[in-house]
Amino acid sequence: MIGQTFSRPLIGGALIMALGLGTGCASHWIDLAEQKDAPTPLQTSVPSDLRVPLLIETIQTTQNGVALATPIAVEHQILGAFEATKLFSQHFQSGYAQPATNQPHVTIRLTMNNSVEPHAGGAAWSGFIIGASMFLLAPIVTLDYDYGTQMALEVERWDGQTKQYQASSSGTAHYHLFAASQHLIDELKGQVTETCLTQILDQVIRDTPFYIAGEIAPSETTIRTVSVGSKRSKTPAHPVSTSLEPATR
């Protein structure tokens, strides 16, 4: 009887501990910094015959001020984001297939300044405390990893006109000891990069008339229709009529 009286709390405690170790220790979450005045994500609809090819000429990356080679996965992410805008007819990357020399195209140069703050000192102290507690504090003590990126995009049109765009995004990964993994850090970097790309491409989409091929032919001063609308809007996008002027302005 006494054994049963003691064994119930013991079993209960063991179950709670197992539950904690099984769930709490391996949990993680990511906080992305809210952007004030963040534009609503946009989508565009440009007739395919008005689209021109896009050439990604350079993607320069720095991390905490040190120049780095841009990871292939990030290059693909950027290329995919531009493809998703449906603003351009083809997408080329410098070093691979190129648009024909006489073919009007838009050239972009992207600079990414990334900042990483792994909170190494805090992580070391947290690790020490977790170890000193015989890992009992592992489900409670959280470790942090900050990542931010600033993007500067320079876009050059076929006639030499350029536009500049800028955006920034940041986030923090919070995780418990047993959830620490490179996948978590990659997930944070991917989300921050995606958010920043979305912001900068929204600015590009707002300038849709700047990129359409109707600008090429001075004789084609007809009314063209370009749809720009919010992705989140439940109502259909409102058509905006734009009178295209010759590119020789």
Add this chain to the structure above:
Amino acid sequence: MPFLARVLTTWALCALMTATGVQAAEVSPKITIGTQEVGLTAGYLLPHRLTTDHTTKQQGPAIMPSWMMTITDPVGDSWYRGQVSVGAEMVYIQFQEPFLTHGVGFTPKIKYSFVALDRIRPYAEFAGGPFWTDLAGKIPEESSRFNFVLTAGFGISYFLTDQTAFNVGYRFHHISNAGTHYPNLGLNASLPFGGFSFFF
């Protein structure tokens, strides 16, 4: 002891044989946050009698399986550039002197690895935790079987492959019961060691 020595020698040779096909220039370990390390280390405990009251010459082989997880990316940009790992280690000591006795412990562990030299990585480590031994009661220094062990030391990891490292080093080893029983003079020893780690 001969059996233990044979097992460790066989394991060490197997680990070396798996690494022979790799060119030296190819080895560049990529250890990031979340990289885990399992290791097996063996050494021999050599006594230090720090006062005239210490008379026991406890010595014998020790074997230490361990697990660690890297919790920081490399920090710093000079010779001290390195990473922090935390984990835990089991320690088994077969005291052959003054009596054939045993000790078993569990120690959480923290390690700082210097990464500036890439495949050769010096490290400093600290560990401490509970330790049980039946040597106590048979010697004048310790009276209880339940003790604590504290170790601090340094070593060098030489990466044979991107994921396998050979380790050698030295630890200062202290056993006492934190004043829970008297006498509690404590046992101090040097523990030179060698072993292997696998990273994943």
